[in-house]
Every structure is written in structure tokens, then in C-alpha cells.
Amino acid sequence: MRIAVLSGKGGTGKTFVSVNLTAAAGQAVYMDCSVEQPEGRLFFKPEDAEETPVYTLRPEFDLDKCFGCQKCIQFCHFNALAYIKEKPALIPQACRFCGGCKMVCTQRAITETRHAAGMIEEGISGRIHVVTGVLNAGEPSSIPVIRSLLKRKAMAPVPIILDCPSGTGRSVMEVVSGADYCIVVTEPTLLGFHDFQIAYELLTMLEKPLGVVVNKADEPYMPLEDFCLEHQIPILQRFAWTPTLAQLCAKGEIAIRHDVHTAEDFRQILRQLQKEVLG
Amino acid sequence: MKKLLILSGKGGTGKTTVAASFLRFSGRAVSADCNADAPNLHLLMDTAGKPQRSASYHSRKAAISPERCMACRRCIQTCRFEAIQLYIAPKEPADAKTSHGRTHGKRWYCTVNPYACEGCGVCAHNCPRKAISLQEDAAGELELYQLRVGQLPQSHLGRENTAEELHHCIQTLSTARLKAGRSNSARLVMEIILAMEHADPDAPLAIIDGPRETQSLAADSIGSADLVLAVAEPSVPGIAGMKRILETAGTWQARTAVCVNKADSSPEHATAIRQFCQERQIPFLGFIPFDRQVPAAIRAGKTIADVDCPARDALLEIYQNAMECLNKPVPETQ
Numbered sequence: 001m002r003i004a005v006l007s008g009k010g011g012t013g014k015t016f017v018s019v020n021l022t023a024a025a026g027q028a029v030y031m032d033c034s035v036e037q038p039e040g041r042l043f044f045k046p047e048d049a050e051e052t053p054v055y056t057l058r059p060e061f062d063l064d065k066c067f068g069c070q071k072c073i074q075f076c077h078f079n080a081l082a083y084i085k086e087k088p089a090l091i092p093q094a095c096r097f098c099g100g101c102k103m104v105c106t107q108r109a110i111t112e113t114r115h116a117a118g119m120i121e122e123g124i125s126g127r128i129h130v131v132t133g134v135l136n137a138g139e140p141s142s143i144p145v146i147r148s149l150l151k152r153k154a155m156a157p158v159p160i161i162l163d164c165p166s167g168t169g170r171s172v173m174e175v176v177s178g179a180d181y182c183i184v185v186t187e188p189t190l191l192g193f194h195d196f197q198i199a200y201e202l203l204t205m206l207e208k209p210l211g212v213v214v215n216k217a218d219e220p221y222m223p224l225e226d227f228c229l230e231h232q233i234p235i236l237q238r239f240a241w242t243p244t245l246a247q248l249c250a251k252g253e254i255a256i257r258h259d260v261h262t263a264e265d266f267r268q269i270l271r272q273l274q275k276e277v278l279g
Numbered sequence: 280m281k282k283l284l285i286l287s288g289k290g291g292t293g294k295t296t297v298a299a300s301f302l303r304f305s306g307r308a309v310s311a312d313c314n315a316d317a318p319n320l321h322l323l324m325d326t327a328g329k330p331q332r333s334a335s336y337h338s339r340k341a342a343i344s345p346e347r348c349m350a351c352r353r354c355i356q357t358c359r360f361e362a363i364q365l366y367i368a369p370k371e372p373a374d375a376k377t378s379h380g381r382t383h384g385k386r387w388y389c390t391v392n393p394y395a396c397e398g399c400g401v402c403a404h405n406c407p408r409k410a411i412s413l414q415e416d417a418a419g420e421l422e423l424y425q426l427r428v429g430q431l432p433q434s435h436l437g438r439e440n441t442a443e444e445l446h447h448c449i450q451t452l453s454t455a456r457l458k459a460g461r462s463n464s465a466r467l468v469m470e471i472i473l474a475m476e477h478a479d480p481d482a483p484l485a486i487i488d489g490p491r492e493t494q495s496l497a498a499d500s501i502g503s504a505d506l507v508l509a510v511a512e513p514s515v516p517g518i519a520g521m522k523r524i525l526e527t528a529g530t531w532q533a534r535t536a537v538c539v540n541k542a543d544s545s546p547e548h549a550t551a552i553r554q555f556c557q558e559r560q561i562p563f564l565g566f567i568p569f570d571r572q573v574p575a576a577i578r579a580g581k582t583i584a585d586v587d588c589p590a591r592d593a594l595l596e597i598y599q600n601a602m603e604c605l606n607k608p609v610p611e612t613q
Contacts, residue, residue, distance in 0.1 A: 010290015011289065013291075015516065037523065039519065042519065075400065077397075077398055098360075169461065170394065190577060190578060191322060246544045250515065250517075250544060252514075
């Protein structure tokens with residue numbers, strides 16, 4: 001069972017929900033796909049983390065062979081090649097490693113070398129397997145790291161919780177397309193609801209079943225409630241904002257290990273997930 | 280035009296809330312919302328009418344003509360983005376109207392997944408049948424909103440309305456809206472910012488609600504900002520996010536400043552942030568208290584500047600501090 005946790009808006013509590021849900025499941029795998037800002041490991045503090053680099057290819061130029069035809073520069077759609085002092089030069093932040101420049105070079109002056117775009121960090125925290133994707137600063141695309149992360153398989157048939165990047169862009173889509181069920185975390189505000197609708201649109205396009213967790217739900221926000229009722233979206237849980245919960249999260253603690261009520265709330269989500277996914 | 284770029288390394292710290300309030304405090308200004316996959320600064324502002332829309336063609340996608348494709352699979356082999364698959368038509372064509380019927384009875388051919396395609400053109404170059412063309416892709420639309428910025432009462436501003444303000448009570452907000460599943464890009468962020476500059480080139484101040492993904496922060500958008508304001512949240516992930524922003528801004532040698540939102544939700548982390556800034560000599564602009572009226576105002580689609588509450592007073596002070604930072608001459612680097 002692969003469960004993706006996403007939200008349109010940032011800071012609604014994606015990591016809060018996915019970390020606690022994983023912890024509530026007992027034995028489970030937690031995959032942090034928000035590779036630009038992985039935060040789950042700050043809560044799980046996994047031990048003996050093993051790091052595996054993720055490589056992408058990057059062109060290198062043999063300037064002695066190059067005679068300046070500029071075919072590679074014309075071909076590059078990402079404007080990653082410049083022509084400086086009659087020689088091609090690479091702008092690494094823009095290169096998407098499509099391999100086009102090497103392909104069009106008539107002089108075989110371009111070779112490709114491995115370059116670390118990020119890494120996968122794997123560790124154990126109690127009975128939970130914590131897998132984190134980390135993207136290096138300044139990398140143009142998070143997709144290679146996310147793909148390499150999603151290819152990791154669980155050793156046992158345990159639930160896999162996927163903590164998505166924020167937003168509803170390409171990288172979220174990559175994670176969600178492999179999921180069996182999606183949990184959208186939202187908050188009962190105008191902004192939260194607006195972004196929730198965008199996430200809903202994406203998930204309907206991908207034909208993914210979904211449920212909603214309303215976080216910081218002090219008061220019901222009627223437009224959201226009506227929308228869920230109308231589109232038959234189950235509201236899996238509501239979490240009210242409490243100083244205790246906020247404190248625990250700020251300290252980087254896993255809330256269900258300190259607060260029995262929250263623990264029960266998450267177990268309830270799990271029971272409902274079982275029902276929704278297994279029918 | 281002085282550009283203030285508001286960023287946060289973590290979601291939900293209050294970037295948009297701060298940007299919206301700053302816009303209300305400022306007089307003549309332009310603004311931009313760079314979160315093109317889910318823009319929402321305009322939701323908090325009083326927009327006059329529908330936005331002016333124009334298509335943004337910031338990408339292209341490969342398209343394969345099934346008639347020409349011989350299913351040699353060279354494109355599949357060369358594509359680095361796993362964006363091309365072989366389509367196998369069902370054995371028994373149900374009726375001639377299916378795609379199978381339209382392709383001269385062909386059993387299989389290659390198709391492009393437009394979401395995975397990056398538009399590099401490698402497949403088109405390699406196709407022996409010239410079956411692949413690259414097509415401009417409208418990933419979204421640029422939007423230009425006119426904002427009505429009725430004057431705030433003097434007590435809310437801490438100063439009198441200037442004559443200019445009374446006349447220029449319309450601000451422009453530039454943003455974009457992407458189709459579902461498309462990603463924001465550095466190029467789109469630049470388009471949004473250019474559209475903003477073009478809308479009112481003489482405006483003294485630009486307030487930019489920055490993109491939430493750091494990868495979209497192209498050199499130009501961060502490098503052209505006169506001040507990068509990091510809105511931090513007092514928590515372990517919040518501090519990690521703030522450091523990431525300061526690090527990224529540092530690589531572009533941008534001037535930075537920090538403020539803390541929801542400060543009393545965890546006072547010890549809030550003081551830790553201030554201490555961090557003092558050690559690094561980063562201007563620390565102030566704390567915004569956690570205020571129950573803030574979520575209530577946002578739920579109602581209002582900015583904090585319009586509500587009389589402690590958070591507003593704190594924000595006004597931070598705004599004034601930010602303006603002071605912004606107008607300080609850049610110290611010369613040796």
C-alpha cells in the first residue's frame with residue numbers, strides 16, 4: 001500500500017501527517033520525496049543512515065577537438081551552453097542532461113561524466129524504515145532524485161508513506177502517479193481551500209482516490225466542507241490547533257508518542273485507509 | 280525600482296500574509312506572485328475586475344505523428360526523461376473511430392507523455408522517419424491584476440497618506456497560473472517579474488512573493504532583488520528552511536534580512552533565530568506574534584494590515600525596518 005501525502009499550499013502539515021501516520025502504523029516505510037527541503041528526518045532522527053549518491057550526466061568538452069561549429073549551442077533548448085572566446089562553455093545550473101549536445105557534435109569533442117545531483121539517505125528509526133531523498137543546492141531538476149527514490153522497494157509488505165513536495169507541480173505528479181491512495185492535507189482558510197482545489201484537479205486527472213485531512217481546524221470552513229460533500233471526498237480527520245501539538249512539532253518530536261489523543265486520531269485514519277484502499 | 284523579495288525555506292510560514300500586508304502599508308508599488316502552480320496573493324487583495332491574461336509559452340513538447348512512426352523505438356532509447364512509450368493498439372479494433380483506426384491500421388507506435396517531456400529535441404533529431412516535431416506548449420497563462428488599494432486609516436499606517444498615494448491608489452499584481460501537473464520554472468518566474476516591471480516602470484517599490492521551490496530561484500530573480508527577506512518560523516524545520524534560503528541567497532551575494540512569524544508558538548526557537556542572525560550580522564527585523572486574529576482574517580480573505588491587532592503593529596514595524604534596510608546604500612565590497 002503506497003499512500004501519498006500532499007497539499008496544494010505549503011505549511012498545512014504534510015510532514016506532520018505523514019510522519020505521525022507512519023509512526024502510528026508501527027512497521028512502515030517513510031519516504032521523504034520533498035527532496036528540496038526534506039524535513040521528515042528531523043523528526044525520525046534515523047540511526048546509521050546510509051547514503052547513496054544519485055548521479056546525472058554532464059557534458060564535458062575536449063576543447064582541442066572542438067573547432068567551433070556551434071552546433072551544440074544551437075541544439076541546446078535549455079540555454080545551458082554559451083559561446084565564450086570561440087569555445088563552448090557549460091552553464092551547469094541550466095543543464096538538464098538530455099545528451100543532445102554530445103549527439104550533434106561532429107568532432108566527438110563532448111564526453112559525459114557522472115555528476116552527483118543529490119543522494120538517497122536510508123536509516124532505521126525504531127521499526128520504521130526512513131528513506132530520504134536529498135537534492136543538492138542549485139540543481140535544476142528534482143526528478144532524477146525522486147525517480148531513484150521511488151524505485152526503492154520495501155522489504156516486507158508494509159505500508160509506504162510518501163511525503164510529497166509542496167505544490168502541485170511536476171515533481172508531485174511523479175510521486176502521486178505511483179500511489180494507491182492520496183491524502184490531501186489542507187487548512188480551513190481561503191488560501192488553503194484555493195490550493196486544495198488545484199490538488200483535487202490534479203488527482204482527478206490522474207484518477208487517484210483521495211481523502212482529506214483538515215489541519216488547524218478550529219472552525220469549519222464551509223466552502224471546503226461543501227466542496228467535499230458535493231464531490232464525495234471523505235474527510236479522514238480534523239486536527240485542531242493546540243499549543244501542545246505546536247510545541248511538539250516545533251521541537252521536532254513525533255506527536256503521537258507524547259499525546260494519546262493524537263495517537264488515537266491517527267489510528268483512526270489508518271483504519272479508514274484500510275477500508276478505503278482494500279475496499 | 281527597489282525590489283523586495285520575500286522567501287521562506289519552509290511552506291506556510293506566512294510569506295503571502297507578509298507580502299499582502301506590506302502591499303497595504305506601501306503607497307505606490309507593484310507586486311508579483313511567483314507561485315505559479317498555486318498563486319494566491321490576489322485572493323487577499325481587493326482586485327478590480329478580471330486579470331489581463333496572456334499565454335506563456337515557456338516550454339515545448341515533442342509530438343509524434345502516428346502515421347509516420349514506424350515504431351523503431353530509437354526515440355525511446357535516446358530519451359533521458361523516460362517520456363516516450365510504445366503504444367500497442369488493442370488486438371480487435373472496436374471501431375474505426377479509435378486512435379487505432381485513425382492510424383492506417385497500425386498496431387503500435389510511439390507516444391509522448393507530455394508531463395515527462397522536457398522538450399530537449401533529442402528524439403526529433405534521432406527519428407529516421409522525421410515523425411517527431413516539437414510544439415510550443417502553453418503551460419499556463421500570465422495574469423496581471425489591478426488592485427484597489429483604498430487608503431488605510433492613518434492610525435494603521437503610522438504616517439499620513441502622501442498626495443501620490445491618494446492619486447495612485449491602484450497597484451498592479453503580476454502572476455501566472457499553470458495548468459495542473461506543470462511545474463514552475465526559472466524562466467516563468469523571470470517572465471512574471473518582467474511583466475511586473477513593465478506594468479509600472481516608475482513605481483518606487485516592488486514586493487515579490489517568491490517561489491516556494493528553491494530550484495526556481497534563478498540567478499536573475501534573486502540576484503536582481505535589492506533585499507531578500509526570509510520569513511522564518513520558530514521550529515526545527517523552520518530554522519532549517521531559513522538557513523537554506525540564506526545559503527542560496529548568499530551564493531548570489533544578495534542582501535538578506537530575517538523576520539520571525541508566529542514567534543510565541545515556540546519562544547526558544549524564536550530567540551535562537553535572532554541569535555543566529557546577530558552572529559552572522561544579518562539584519563533581524565522583528566517578531567510577529569501568533570495572533571488568533573490572523574487565521575480569522577485570512578479565512579475572510581483580508582490582510583493583517585486591515586485588522587487592528589498586535590500582529591499588525593508588529594508587521595508595520597517590520598515593514599518600516601525593511602524599508603530602512605532597502606534604502607540603505609549598499610556597502611562597498613573590497
